[in-house]
Amino acid sequence: MKSAVIVFPASNCDRDAKVALEQMTGQTPHMVWHQDSELPDVDLVVLPGGFSYGDYLRCGAMASQSKVMREVKAHADKGGAVLGICNGFQVLTESHLLPGALMRNAGLKFVCKPVALTVEETQSAFTRKYDQGQTVTFPVAHGEGNYFADDETLNRLEGEGRVLFRYQGDVNGSARNIAGILSDKRNVLGMMPHPERVVDDVLGGTDGRALFQGLIETLS
Amino acid sequence: MTQITPQIVKDHGLSNDEYRRILDLMGREPSMVELGIFSVMWSEHCSYKSTRAHLKKLPTKAPWVIQGPGENAGVIDIGDGDAAIFKMESHNHPSFIEPYQGAATGVGGIMRDVFTMGARPIAMMNALRFGEPSHPKTRHLVSGVVSGIGGYGNCMGVPTVGGEVNFHRSYNGNILVNAMCVGLARQDKIFLSAAKGAGNPVVYVGSKTGRDGIHGATMASAEFDDASEEKRPTVQVGDPFTEKLLLEACLELMATDAIIAIQDMGAAGLTSSSAEMGDKGGSGIELDLDKVPQREANMTAYEMMLSESQERMLAVLKPGREAEAEAIFKKWELDFAVIGITTDTQRLVVKHKGTVEADMPITALSDAAPVYERPYTERAPLAGKPSFDAGKPVLTSLKTILSAPDMASRRWIWEQYDHTVMSDTVQVPGGDAAVVRVHGTRKALAITTDVTPRYCRPDPFEGGKQAVAESWRNLTAVGATPLAVTDNLNYGNPQKPEIMWEIVAGIDGIGAACRALDYPVIGGNCSLYNETNGEGILPTPAIGGVGLMQDVSRMATIAFKRDGDVVIVIGETRGHLGQSIYLREIEGREEGGAPKVDLGLEKKNGDFVRKLIEAGRVDTCHDVSDGGLLVALAEMAMPRGIGASVGVAGLPQAIPFWFGEDQGRYVIAAPFAEAEKIVAEARAAFITVAELGKTGGDRLTLDDKDSVSVAELKAGFESWFPNFMSGEDIPVTN
Numbered sequence: 026m027k028s029a030v031i032v033f034p035a036s037n038c039d040r041d042a043k044v045a046l047e048q049m050t051g052q053t054p055h056m057v058w059h060q061d062s063e064l065p066d067v068d069l070v071v072l073p074g075g076f077s078y079g080d081y082l083r084c085g086a087m088a089s090q091s092k093v094m095r096e097v098k099a100h101a102d103k104g105g106a107v108l109g110i111c112n113g114f115q116v117l118t119e120s121h122l123l124p125g126a127l128m129r130n131a132g133l134k135f136v137c138k139p140v141a142l143t144v145e146e147t148q149s150a151f152t153r154k155y156d157q158g159q160t161v162t163f164p165v166a167h168g169e170g171n172y173f174a175d176d177e178t179l180n181r182l183e184g185e186g187r188v189l190f191r192y193q194g195d196v197n198g199s200a201r202n203i204a205g206i207l208s209d210k211r212n213v214l215g216m217m218p219h220p221e222r223v224v225d226d227v228l229g230g231t232d233g234r235a236l237f238q239g240l241i242e243t244l245s
Numbered sequence: 246m247t248q249i250t251p252q253i254v255k256d257h258g259l260s261n262d263e264y265r266r267i268l269d270l271m272g273r274e275p276s277m278v279e280l281g282i283f284s285v286m287w288s289e290h291c292s293y294k295s296t297r298a299h300l301k302k303l304p305t306k307a308p309w310v311i312q313g314p315g316e317n318a319g320v321i322d323i324g325d326g327d328a329a330i331f332k333m334e335s336h337n338h339p340s341f342i343e344p345y346q347g348a349a350t351g352v353g354g355i356m357r358d359v360f361t362m363g364a365r366p367i368a369m370m371n372a373l374r375f376g377e378p379s380h381p382k383t384r385h386l387v388s389g390v391v392s393g394i395g396g397y398g399n400c401m402g403v404p405t406v407g408g409e410v411n412f413h414r415s416y417n418g419n420i421l422v423n424a425m426c427v428g429l430a431r432q433d434k435i436f437l438s439a440a441k442g443a444g445n446p447v448v449y450v451g452s453k454t455g456r457d458g459i460h461g462a463t464m465a466s467a468e469f470d471d472a473s474e475e476k477r478p479t480v481q482v483g484d485p486f487t488e489k490l491l492l493e494a495c496l497e498l499m500a501t502d503a504i505i506a507i508q509d510m511g512a513a514g515l516t517s518s519s520a521e522m523g524d525k526g527g528s529g530i531e532l533d534l535d536k537v538p539q540r541e542a543n544m545t546a547y548e549m550m551l552s553e554s555q556e557r558m559l560a561v562l563k564p565g566r567e568a569e570a571e572a573i574f575k576k577w578e579l580d581f582a583v584i585g586i587t588t589d590t591q592r593l594v595v596k597h598k599g600t601v602e603a604d605m606p607i608t609a610l611s612d613a614a615p616v617y618e619r620p621y622t623e624r625a626p627l628a629g630k631p632s633f634d635a636g637k638p639v640l641t642s643l644k645t646i647l648s649a650p651d652m653a654s655r656r657w658i659w660e661q662y663d664h665t666v667m668s669d670t671v672q673v674p675g676g677d678a679a680v681v682r683v684h685g686t687r688k689a690l691a692i693t694t695d696v697t698p699r700y701c702r703p704d705p706f707e708g709g710k711q712a713v714a715e716s717w718r719n720l721t722a723v724g725a726t727p728l729a730v731t732d733n734l735n736y737g738n739p740q741k742p743e744i745m746w747e748i749v750a751g752i753d754g755i756g757a758a759c760r761a762l763d764y765p766v767i768g769g770n771c772s773l774y775n776e777t778n779g780e781g782i783l784p785t786p787a788i789g790g791v792g793l794m795q796d797v798s799r800m801a802t803i804a805f806k807r808d809g810d811v812v813i814v815i816g817e818t819r820g821h822l823g824q825s826i827y828l829r830e831i832e833g834r835e836e837g838g839a840p841k842v843d844l845g846l847e848k849k850n851g852d853f854v855r856k857l858i859e860a861g862r863v864d865t866c867h868d869v870s871d872g873g874l875l876v877a878l879a880e881m882a883m884p885r886g887i888g889a890s891v892g893v894a895g896l897p898q899a900i901p902f903w904f905g906e907d908q909g910r911y912v913i914a915a916p917f918a919e920a921e922k923i924v925a926e927a928r929a930a931f932i933t934v935a936e937l938g939k940t941g942g943d944r945l946t947l948d949d950k951d952s953v954s955v956a957e958l959k960a961g962f963e964s965w966f967p968n969f970m971s972g973e974d975i976p977v978t979n
Binding site for chain 2: 034035036037038040041044045074075076078079080081134135136137138164166168219221222225227228229
């Protein structure tokens, strides 16, 4: 599986994503600078966590207007896989590659802790290596992860099996405790928890590995 | 030229004697710009004039020390060509006035100190002191400081991995915010601040200069009064996005060989960075302020030289390398300007709009700065054994202590810090020390911040020793070899002889412990004048310690891990209740002598424990500190809900045994066969050791009689902080 990690000036999980991809695929991903107007030929694009352009405006709002995002949209339109983690999820909703919005956490505080998630749907490249209903533990680290969409959208997401991960409790006020959603073509995943931080035993968990293994099996 | 009146001199925080010295050094009356430069460079904050003579006594050398005090941060050798670079610094005064920005810029400033030396920051720590919980400002200050630290560190993508927090009424009007940054560099890529050579371009990079923070260093060198909040305009505003760009751009430039010297613009901004670089390089510096990127119109030379706008750096490049450097800063969309040149005159010359605004010998700002041997009045340390009510039930007291403000879980704080970004955090907050892996290796750094201020007022010397010893012990307890410390000395007004004594004795105590434990001081910061309306803080010499672990898979943590492990205490328990948490929280008194640290035993016990962990024989270890032995046991039981049954036959007095704060002790837990060997080895080495009982179940049981559920202990431990911050709890006055 060939992959690329998009690097905005204040991305800060770009290295984490790179290391996880290297560990899982054995190949070094392309690191693509935000001003690049061309994407290399890859199977997977990762939008990493961080603060893209400082996010003093709505998180991800400026990043959605960047040169490289035009390329990411084109990649997604062609059916290419995109994984947006944390700030990457925010960029994806701001870019309308995913529906809804991520608002300030209901508790008004940044929250960093491991959270238990239910794998709600295994019919996707991202979750096929998990069991339906399996509990996994990923860390979250965000101030604006409170997922919002209108009821009609939420019902559609649920009905179409596009809610892949759900918090097992209230973490940030998200509608229906949604932690990660899929695009209608099932090739774009946005999620607030960090699978790339749980691929290494020493760091206290490996629940994120199966997500990358699913992608590798599907895309290689 | 403005006439310098006695009032102007006073407004600059300079004494009459100091002004006479300026007249001597200059041979004429200084200009306003020159006076401003003197005032910040001679401020306590920049010149260390009250402490310098005493700081010289600290041990600063060891074979593994690459750079001791005097640079932006200290550097140690951690093997394989790697270096750890670290420092701790205070941002106390600004954080009291404007907690969010004060704390945020404190974090930004200490990160710049570390990355200006070529290191990528890999971990942040902090040491925070607030007033008593019932004080009307405390909640507001806690909330602002914590979100400020998180707001800056989280955006930078550097994990904030731990720290310590105390509440005490002596900090009601003067909180302490000490931030520590640890970075990693290659030993052949360390950058210093000596601007050697003449004719080299002086470049300015980062944010534009505004009028913010003018005279911040002078503010940090004065006591507070009721009008202090009017000083809000001297607090700087942080921009972590720009700092992130500056970090990446600087590291990119540092990968070339274009830099001769580089220094961040922290306190006293352009003034201190240019003066210090010239001073260390033995050169002169000529600045043309017209070239300085400016955020506001019509700034004067005085304002530009004293501005403390954040996220700026000054560098001296090799001639001809400007374009290459500029391209890097343009890529990161940062300002870049050649604003001056190095000279061979050893003078700082400042030009603005065709006028020479300052022309002064650089040594006047450094070597010739005043050094004071301030008088001090020794006082005998408090001594004596406090009385206590022997009838109080032990487990009820344990519950009270675990939910006391100084003892309860700090989860409410550290869950607001991204502590796992960079994917190398091996031990998260809540243990004895944070552990962060050296990226791409099996090695790891252990990091801790420590001081017990309630020991430092009754006995400043033992308190200084204890701060170092506890730091060394915390690193040992995770299995690391302690290597070096940075100190952050927070005290009151040094012009008061009784305070000066606290400073002198504290430094002596730190020095004694660092020497005995082979644990040198490689950098630090002094914050004096921590007083409001004449009330001094408890002496608070915070120690930031760093240790090295060769194999991170052998790290120990505090959590009991298995049923049936034998619980062992290493070190002697004599039942020292003076100045203890027990006495304060249960008896309501702060009395008696501080516990004494026997540095020889400290080393012997610690080395014994560390060897066990390094050999992979022990994975469960906790040092015994605040609250004593029973509190340590509860802290080991709570993480995984594994209880223990403990007791000692024939105890004369239960309370001092379980709650005394004798130093140099560790609790370890190991399976039976291993435990028997450990006890035998300890006895053979003449180390005091005792078996306390066995792990198992979900209750903590004493002497096979009384017990309490671990879940109940944990509920109290975890709930105090969130309840306090949400206003649901009636604050407890300590």
